[in-house]
Amino acid sequence: MSLTLDKLTVRYGDVTALHQVSLALKPGEMFFLLGPSGCGKSTLLRTVAGFIEDYEGGLALEGGSLKGVPAHRRDFGMVFQNYALFPHLTVLGNVAFGLEARAVAAAEIRTRVAEALGLVGLSGYETRRPGELSGGQQQRVALARALVIRPRVLLLDEPLSNLDAKLRWDMRSEIKRIHAATKLTTLYVTHDQKEALSMADRMAILKDGKLEALGAPRELYDHPPNRFCAQFLGDCNVLEGAVAAPATGSAPGRVRTALGEIALPGEKHWPAGLQVGKAEVFCRPESVWLGAAGSEPPAGAVVLTGQAKVASAAFLGASTLYELALPHQNAAIWHALRHEQDAAGFAEGAEVTVAVAPPAWRLWQ
Numbered sequence: 414m415s416l417t418l419d420k421l422t423v424r425y426g427d428v429t430a431l432h433q434v435s436l437a438l439k440p441g442e443m444f445f446l447l448g449p450s451g452c453g454k455s456t457l458l459r460t461v462a463g464f465i466e467d468y469e470g471g472l473a474l475e476g477g478s479l480k481g482v483p484a485h486r487r488d489f490g491m492v493f494q495n496y497a498l499f500p501h502l503t504v505l506g507n508v509a510f511g512l513e514a515r516a517v518a519a520a521e522i523r524t525r526v527a528e529a530l531g532l533v534g535l536s537g538y539e540t541r542r543p544g545e546l547s548g549g550q551q552q553r554v555a556l557a558r559a560l561v562i563r564p565r566v567l568l569l570d571e572p573l574s575n576l577d578a579k580l581r582w583d584m585r586s587e588i589k590r591i592h593a594a595t596k597l598t599t600l601y602v603t604h605d606q607k608e609a610l611s612m613a614d615r616m617a618i619l620k621d622g623k624l625e626a627l628g629a630p631r632e633l634y635d636h637p638p639n640r641f642c643a644q645f646l647g648d649c650n651v652l653e654g655a656v657a658a659p660a661t662g663s664a665p666g667r668v669r670t671a672l673g674e675i676a677l678p679g680e681k682h683w684p685a686g687l688q689v690g691k692a693e694v695f696c697r698p699e700s701v702w703l704g705a706a707g708s709e710p711p712a713g714a715v716v717l718t719g720q721a722k723v724a725s726a727a728f729l730g731a732s733t734l735y736e737l738a739l740p741h742q743n744a745a746i747w748h749a750l751r752h753e754q755d756a757a758g759f760a761e762g763a764e765v766t767v768a769v770a771p772p773a774w775r776l777w778q
């Protein structure tokens with residue numbers, strides 16, 4: 414089912430929690446809404462669900478307006494961060510609840526509850542109460558409860574944030590599997606960029622109630638439209654600079670920074686409308702090349718001028734994260750992420766050559 418939000422605005426008194434947010438979810442899509450705490454994610458989800466009726470703008474399912482349709486008539490499945498299970502009911506009672514409320518026949522309730530519990534991997538747990546389940550199992554019950562009504566849209570509000578890291582990872586693939594099996598249009602809200610990047614078909618970034626970006630995970634990570642989105646999606650090294658000459662056609666543009674001039678290829682790497690003058694360039698830590706002082710970088714990579722030192726090296730298992738002290742004070746601390754198997758890498762205090770390939774740079778004004 415397609416779900417569209419057209420200039421949705423929600424206010425709580427003087428606070429504008431959502432400001433003219435427009436989105437169009439495609440049928441069967443796993444769509445993520447990502448943003449920091451307080452940016453309006455739950456407000457958006459609760460409005461879609463029908464719990465907030467006082468809004469401006471349009472909300473439609475398959476082109477039909479949802480205005481005035483009460484929450485229980487929307488047939489949307491919803492999962493909350495804190496599960497919101499009924500503690501006094503068994504797993505069976507919790508999952509059957511929505512069907513009983515809809516006066517579904519007892520025999521069908523049994524079949525559908527069994528089906529939903531099978532889907533979330535909880536067959537055999539029917540008689541337990543929420544207090545006798547782990548956090549992950551409780552979240553599965555909440556998912557089964559949302560799925561059992563065969564919802565037209567599935568709404569998930571930070572469903573994994575109460576779980577520990579390992580379980581969160583397992584549940585991610587579990588939710589992806591369930592999505593593949595049900596093909597439900599899903600709106601998934603989270604503040605965790607890894608969850609969004611690893612699971613989304615498409616995603617939107619929300620800041621202070623406004624939509625900042627919309628796109629596929631790789632597209633947004635590689636080409637964020639602004640600094641906020643770049644930094645929210647991952648670590649980045651930012652350099653202040655100035656556009657000396659914009660790119661024209663296939664000719665690279667030139668940006669001056671305190672660490673040397675960078676020639677940036679045109680097309681995708683050079684946003685339209687950039688003018689001569691102040692700008693910022695950034696690159697991701699995984700695109701920074703490190704070598705012993707004086708060593709040759711790979712062909713095409715541009716060496717940053719001046720001597721850099723390893724300020725700290727953090728061994729992360731699969732990779733090592735280096736903090737680099739660059740010679741120019743405005744460059745502050747840079748990060749480089751390297752995958753080193755067996756190798757010793759660089760010690761703290763080592764002098765290093767730092768280079769970045771031009772296509773890895775991004776630029777905005």
Ligand code: ADP
Nearest residue numbers: 425428430448449450451452453454455456457
């Ligand atoms: P998120 O889910 O992204 O953390 P919310 O949608 O819960 O954000 O909140 C968005 C903004 O609206 C915040 O500033 C929050 O304090 C405010 N807010 C949320 N719910 C209410 C409410 N019931 N009354 C007043 N302000 C609210």
Ligand code: MG
Nearest residue numbers: 454455456571
């Ligand atoms: Mg919230």
